[in-house]
Amino acid sequence: MPIERRLNYVRLLGADTADKRMDLFLPPDEADRAAAILTENFGPAPPLLMAFHPTGSDPYKWWPAASFAELGNFLYESYRARS
Secondary structure, eight states, X not given: OHHHHHHHHHHTTTOOOSOXXXXXXOOHHHHXXXXXXXXXXXXXXXXSBOXXXXXXXXXXXXXXXXXXXXXXXXXXXXXXXXX
């Protein structure tokens, strides 16, 4: 899992966390630009917007399309997330 690999680096320095979330932070001007792009292409942003990356650098990282569909349906039904 990518987050575990990254946390292993900070563990080497004696740091650790139970929080495994990865947050994406954008400078304010980039956040405004991203919001404008999303609005232009998808309309007003919903409370939760999801995106999937269907492949990886090697086939062993690829997930079946049906699994993405199942996850998307679950997220929509559970959180009203939109794609």
